[in-house]
Amino acid sequence: MSVEAVLDKITDQHDMLYGCVYRTAAGVYHNLKAPYDLLDVEEVTDYADNLLSVTRVLDDPSFDFDSIFVEYAAHSVIAKSVESDILLLLGPPISRAGYKKAVIGLGLFDKPLMRAAAKVEAAATEAKLPTVQSEPEPKPVPVAEIETVEHIEPGPQTLVAERDATPPPTVLDVTPEEIRVEEVPVPTENDPSEGGKKKRRIYRGVVFWE
Amino acid sequence: MILTDERTDVAAFLSAEECEEIDRIKADESVAGYALFNEQGEILEINELAEDIVAVFANVFDLARRLGKDLGESDCFPMAIYENRSFEVLAIALSASRMVVIRRKGAKKLRGLRSVG
Numbered sequence: 001m002s003v004e005a006v007l008d009k010i011t012d013q014h015d016m017l018y019g020c021v022y023r024t025a026a027g028v029y030h031n032l033k034a035p036y037d038l039l040d041v042e043e044v045t046d047y048a049d050n051l052l053s054v055t056r057v058l059d060d061p062s063f064d065f066d067s068i069f070v071e072y073a074a075h076s077v078i079a080k081s082v083e084s085d086i087l088l089l090l091g092p093p094i095s096r097a098g099y100k101k102a103v104i105g106l107g108l109f110d111k112p113l114m115r116a117a118a119k120v121e122a123a124a125t126e127a128k129l130p131t132v133q134s135e136p137e138p139k140p141v142p143v144a145e146i147e148t149v150e151h152i153e154p155g156p157q158t159l160v161a162e163r164d165a166t167p168p169p170t171v172l173d174v175t176p177e178e179i180r181v182e183e184v185p186v187p188t189e190n191d192p193s194e195g196g197k198k199k200r201r202i203y204r205g206v207v208f209w210e
Numbered sequence: 211m212i213l214t215d216e217r218t219d220v221a222a223f224l225s226a227e228e229c230e231e232i233d234r235i236k237a238d239e240s241v242a243g244y245a246l247f248n249e250q251g252e253i254l255e256i257n258e259l260a261e262d263i264v265a266v267f268a269n270v271f272d273l274a275r276r277l278g279k280d281l282g283e284s285d286c287f288p289m290a291i292y293e294n295r296s297f298e299v300l301a302i303a304l305s306a307s308r309m310v311v312i313r314r315k316g317a318k319k320l321r322g323l324r325s326v327g
Contacts, residue, residue: 040280047277051290054269063263063299065292070274072283090281096291 003029003116010089010109014102021045021088022113026121036090048079048088067106069099078102082110085117220246220254223307235311242297243312260312267292267310270301 007020008031019032023045030041051070055063067080071093078089078099087109089102180202199210221229223246235241243260247253247268256264274288287303293315300311 044277044280047273047280051270051273051277054273055263055266055292058263058266060263062294062296065294065299067293069291069293070277071289071291072278072281072286075278075281075283077277077281099291 001112001116003113003120004031006109006112006116007031009112010087010106013105014089014091016094016098017089017091017102019090021090022082022085022117023049023088024085024117024121026117026124029117029120032090045086045088048077049086052079052081052086067103069096069103071099078106080106082113085114087113223248223254223304225305228304228307232309235309238313240313241311242314245310246307247309248307254307260310263312264310267299267301268308270310271303271308274301274303 003022007022007029010020011017011031018036019030021028021030021032021041021044023029023041028041028045030037032039032041048068051068052065055065067078070077070079074093076091076094076099078091080087080089080103087106089106091102094102182200182202183197184200186196186198201208201210224232232246235244243257243263245253245256245260245264245268247256247264251268253264270290271288274290275286278284278286278288287305288301289303290301292299292301296315298313298315300309300313302309302311
């Protein structure tokens with residue numbers, strides 16, 4: 001149920017009312033109709049709030065009031081605190097008996113009002129939050145796109161591992177018996193036959209140039 | 211509103227009808243305290259019990275008048291009723307003065323206040 005719908009229920013119960021205003025920390029709701037819909041509801045509720053809280057400076061619980069009734073020549077206003085919120089009832093001048101009648105049972109609307117306002121405020125907060133986009137899942141890379149190193153030219157590098165199908169072993173796993181040492185001729189630019197030799201160690205299919 | 215303790219002639223600020231009504235209020239057993247002051251905040255009459263709290267309730271008139279202005283009640287004499295389990299406090303705007311009446315709850319009701327404002 002919306003806040004306005006709860007306010008309508010209050011107005012229906014007291015058919016002499018022109019309408020109601022409900023102010024929470026987050027906003028002001030009302031079901032006032034013309035000409036009262038032009039009222040500065042924020043200002044009106046501010047005055048009502050001040051009227052209700054004026055006695056708090058006394059710091060005396062026996063002078064704490066949670067509802068007041070103000071009567072004018074052509075209007076009457078009932079202001080009631082609903083926890084930290086304010087409910088305002090606007091109507092024609094009514095007698096004190098009428099005021100008491102209006103206040104009786106008014107507390108029954110406290111919880112529906114607070115619930116409805118909380119719902120609206122939660123929806124507003126949700127709407128304000130930035131939408132969280134889920135991270136795109138990593139695209140699987142086709143096997144064909146993976147570059148494989150076919151051959152490594154012997155050159156200045158001193159120790160280069162040649163990838164084999166088997167994963168490279170950790171150093172600690174290797175025993176001296178498993179290591180095979182080979183000497184490979186390295187051709188020079190001018191005379192391929194005069195090239196020196198380079199040593200390489202191979203173990204478990206992994207080649208290390210020295 | 212800042213109240214000052216300049217006692218002035220009460221009758222100058224009240225109509226005959228208001229004087230009569232105030233006498234009735236003062237005689238009411240349920241009335242724990244009352245204060246009468248003019249629009250400038252000068253106290254015309256006050257009883258001991260009201261002295262501590264009347265300054266606070268005096269502000270009610272300004273607030274009620276501002277609220278009334280928003281409602282289109284430009285020249286209004288509002289009456290505000292504060293009520294809880296222990297007390298009923300009435301702030302009544304009279305023709306040329308203002309009155310705050312503190313009534314203990316459970317006692318006999320005040321009568322005829324509407325005819326004052």
